[in-house]
Amino acid sequence: MNWRNMWINPVLDKEFRLRMRTPRAAVSVLSYVLVMGLLAMGIIYVMTSGGMGQAGRIDPTSSRMMFYALSIAQLVLIAFMTPALTAGVISGEREKQTLNMLLTTQQSSATIILSKLVSSLGFMTLLIVATLPVYSIVFLYGGVSPSQLLSVFIFYLFVMLLLGSIGVMYSTLFKRTMVSVIMTYGTGLIIFLVTGLVFLFALSIEQAQQYAASGPPQPYSWVGYVLGLNPAGALISILEPSFSESAFLVNGGNFQAKAPIPLWLEFVLVYAVGIVIFLWVAIRKIRPVRGKRFRPERPRETGGEATDKVMRKQP
Numbered sequence: 001m002n003w004r005n006m007w008i009n010p011v012l013d014k015e016f017r018l019r020m021r022t023p024r025a026a027v028s029v030l031s032y033v034l035v036m037g038l039l040a041m042g043i044i045y046v047m048t049s050g051g052m053g054q055a056g057r058i059d060p061t062s063s064r065m066m067f068y069a070l071s072i073a074q075l076v077l078i079a080f081m082t083p084a085l086t087a088g089v090i091s092g093e094r095e096k097q098t099l100n101m102l103l104t105t106q107q108s109s110a111t112i113i114l115s116k117l118v119s120s121l122g123f124m125t126l127l128i129v130a131t132l133p134v135y136s137i138v139f140l141y142g143g144v145s146p147s148q149l150l151s152v153f154i155f156y157l158f159v160m161l162l163l164g165s166i167g168v169m170y171s172t173l174f175k176r177t178m179v180s181v182i183m184t185y186g187t188g189l190i191i192f193l194v195t196g197l198v199f200l201f202a203l204s205i206e207q208a209q210q211y212a213a214s215g216p217p218q219p220y221s222w223v224g225y226v227l228g229l230n231p232a233g234a235l236i237s238i239l240e241p242s243f244s245e246s247a248f249l250v251n252g253g254n255f256q257a258k259a260p261i262p263l264w265l266e267f268v269l270v271y272a273v274g275i276v277i278f279l280w281v282a283i284r285k286i287r288p289v290r291g292k293r294f295r296p297e298r299p300r301e302t303g304g305e306a307t308d309k310v311m312r313k314q315p
Contacts, residue, residue: 085120
């Protein structure tokens with residue numbers, strides 16, 4: 001496999017030009033940064049007018065809370081925008097009747113899928129990087145280290161890769177872009193919302209069983225593994241490492257014990273396998289006829305050959 005041809009190819013060049021050099025891209029970046037900036041200004045106004053900190057000023061603790069709020073808001077925006085950018089990359093080509101021409105080029109299936117994915121995530125990465133000036137407001141008040149900001153941005157890239165791979169897979173499996181978009185948002189809703197609801201439901205059951213039991217509490221509960229599948233829980237565990245222990249130690253056990261696994265690490269390990277599976281399915285399904293064995297057609301016999309065969313069979 002020639003990695004240079006995979007990452008430097010006409011498909012990727014075309015996709016980058018179409019996404020980056022349009023007025024729509026500039027408007028999208030402006031709108032995204034404007035939303036994040038207004039959100040940051042709103043948080044600062046609430047903190048100062050509400051008397052948080054000392055004499056209405058923002059202290060490092062309030063600054064850290066503002067950083068947490070911005071990080072969660074950014075995660076929600078990523079969950080909303082990434083499927084829209086990736087769910088129609090292949091089905092859109094099929095609807096415009098250009099997919100067959102794309103498949104007849106010398107580009108492999110993996111090159112086409114990865115180029116579409118990288119171009120979509122590249123634009124989303126541009127939006128995330130454009131919000132760095134908004135996050136710089138937090139550093140004016142302290143309470144947040146650059147390493148935390150870097151960890152959060154790396155986590156954003158992983159979440160974008162997860163949602164992007166899901167969108168590309170559905171875009172390959174379904175012929176209509178609308179169906180692909182609905183399926184992608186539905187899967188994202190399961191990852192972001194359903195896992196959190198399942199955690200709360202399992203938490204209530206686990207605590208009820210613990211209250212009814214007479215024995216000593218277990219050192220940790222299994223419900224923490226459910227929260228590790230939720231992006232918000234994984235993000236909070238990056239911001240506050242002690243949150244992983246709180247998610248597992250729901251039975252009133254020894255709070256000096258450590259969590260079996262950090263929530264963010266479980267999230268990365270589980271969904272990394274999912275990303276590989278999603279991309280593998282997309283690469284295999286983009287060419288439906290691939291894998292069928294070619295059976296050469298037997299040549300038809302001419303009239304003279306058939307007559308000779310009949311004459312040979314007669315005594």
